[in-house]
Amino acid sequence: xxxxxxxxxxxxxxxxxxxxxxxxxxxxxxxxxxxxxxxxxxxxxxxxxxxxxxxxxxxxxxxxxxxxxxxxxxxxxxxxxxxxxxxxxxxxxxxxxxxxxxxxxxxxxxxxxxxxxxxxxxxxxxxxxxxxxxxxxxxxxxxxxxxxxxxxxxxxxxxxxxxxxxxxxxxxxxxxxxxxxxxxxxxxxxxxxxxxxxxxxxxxxxxxxxxxxxxxxxxxxxxxxxxxxxxxxxxxxxxxxxxxxxxxxxxxxxxxxxxxxxxxxxxxxxxxxxxxxxxxxxxxxxxxxxxxxx
Amino acid sequence: xxxxxxxxxxxxxxxxxxxxxxxxxxxxxxxxxxxxxxxxxxxxxxxxxxxxxxxxxxxxxxxxxxxxxxxxxxxx
Numbered sequence: 001x002x003x004x005x006x007x008x009x010x011x012x013x014x015x016x017x018x019x020x021x022x023x024x025x026x027x028x029x030x031x032x033x034x035x036x037x038x039x040x041x042x043x044x045x046x047x048x049x050x051x052x053x054x055x056x057x058x059x060x061x062x063x064x065x066x067x068x069x070x071x072x073x074x075x076x077x078x079x080x081x082x083x084x085x086x087x088x089x090x091x092x093x094x095x096x097x098x099x100x101x102x103x104x105x106x107x108x109x110x111x112x113x114x115x116x117x118x119x120x121x122x123x124x125x126x127x128x129x130x131x132x133x134x135x136x137x138x139x140x141x142x143x144x145x146x147x148x149x150x151x152x153x154x155x156x157x158x159x160x161x162x163x164x165x166x167x168x169x170x171x172x173x174x175x176x177x178x179x180x181x182x183x184x185x186x187x188x189x190x191x192x193x194x195x196x197x198x199x200x201x202x203x204x205x206x207x208x209x210x211x212x213x214x215x216x217x218x219x220x221x222x223x224x225x226x227x228x229x230x231x232x233x234x235x236x237x238x239x240x241x242x243x244x245x246x247x248x249x250x251x252x253x254x255x256x257x258x259x260x261x262x263x264x265x266x267x268x269x270x271x272x273x274x275x276x277x278x279x280x281x282x283x284x285x286x287x288x289x290x291x292x293x294x
Numbered sequence: 295x296x297x298x299x300x301x302x303x304x305x306x307x308x309x310x311x312x313x314x315x316x317x318x319x320x321x322x323x324x325x326x327x328x329x330x331x332x333x334x335x336x337x338x339x340x341x342x343x344x345x346x347x348x349x350x351x352x353x354x355x356x357x358x359x360x361x362x363x364x365x366x367x368x369x370x
Contacts, residue, residue, distance in 0.1 A: 080318075080328070157318060161327035225325055232330040232339050291329060293338065 008067060009144070015064040016141035022057035023134045029054055030130075034123055037114045051111055058100050061133065065097035068140040073215060077162050087169045089139070094170065094208040096136040099129050101204065159223060159230060163216045165291060170212040171284030178205035178277035185266040186259070194269050202273045209280065233291075240286030247282040248275065298366035305335045308353045308360065324348040 029050045036043060069090060076086050106122045106129070113120045181201055185192045192198075220228060229237060252275060259267040309315050317331045324331075324345060333339035334349075341349070350357045 156322060157328075158322035159325060159327045161329045164327075227325070230326040230330050231342050231345060232333055233327065235339070 009071065012064065012067040012071060013141075013144055015060060015067065016137065016144055019057075019061050019064045019137050020134075020141065022060060023130065023137065026054050026057065026130060030123075030126065037110065037120060038123070040114070040117055051107060054107065055104065058103055061137070062097065062100045064137065064140075065093055065100070068144065069093050069097070069211075070215070071144070073163060073166055073212075076166060077157065077160060077219070079162060082162055082165055082169075087166075089143075090166065090170070091173050092136050093140060094174075094211075096133045098204055098207070099133055102129060103133075158225065159227075160216075160219050161233075161291075163212075163219050164233070165288065167209070167212045167216045168284040168287045168291070171209050171280050172288060174205050174208050175277040175280035175284065178202060178273065179281055181205065182270050182274045182277060185270045189266040192266050192269070198269050198273055202276075205277070236287055236290035239290050240283050243286040244279055244282045248278045251278045251282075299363045300337065300366045301340050301361060302337060302364045303334065303361050305331070305349065305360065308355065312353060320349070320352065323352050 033043070033047060033050065036047070072086070072090055072093065076082055076090075079086075103126070106126055110120045110122050110126070113122075178201075181197070185197060220226060252271075255267065255271065255274060259265065305320075309317070309320060317335070318328045321328045321331045325348075326345065330339065330341075334341050334345075346361055347357060350360045353360065
């Protein structure tokens, strides 16, 4: 297993350098194509396949962010305490990873609109998103290259706690994002689209939690004494579950009362994701609170 | 008047007397997480009888040497 992770480290380092080169390539492509596409000029034979190459580059970027998150979680697992900087870096990396999907959607929209002779306002979003991803990639590459993630600790951990806490951090942060997004539906109900805003966005915000949870399950399966929770965790989970029952009931009552006159509106689409993110948020926050408090 | 009793312990002292073993080593030995040992040590969490006996057995001491009751503030 150690050899596999050693190889992954090397692969990730190579992917990191490749990602930086790809960002430079993307910048070159965008600066060259944007003025032409916005003025609906004919693209040359050389320029036509550039968007496809950018798309393949995004796949490499996706793998780089995924492997970096994996490495970061493995490093945190060995640490005595989880520092805020680590949580920020994990969340920043996961957001950068999710933005890859947004990049694909934006570039695909830009290409389609160009072919149909329509304006492409999406260009405005492409640059800040790519700049954010570039910054995160540089930071991840720096940590990877400097060897700061390569823990020298030989201490064995029979029963993990840090991965469990990371799952709660990820759950709390991304469910808050999900809740915020679903709340927007009540303010912009006329332009709300069920499949894009509720379904796809909901799944995207649940994805990081799902990935973190899967990693935690694998960690548990690999433990020799496979007991899912120790007695303190069971106490904490019980208290968090009660808090969730009270908190989410309260939240749903407020939601119901605010929409009493319009129960066939957006609430008929959004009540379930709202409930799901609410449960996830209160439960994760409860676990974090009780874990630190005892 | 009600006298409130609090469970205190000497885990930290015994850890240092047993070769300064870490909370993680003790946690591994008794099958809990490091955070659980930390919470017991700082008095934030009262362990079950089974866990308390496991810790006592690990240090090879009597239960009473490791855990004891202490008077908290008297509450009217």
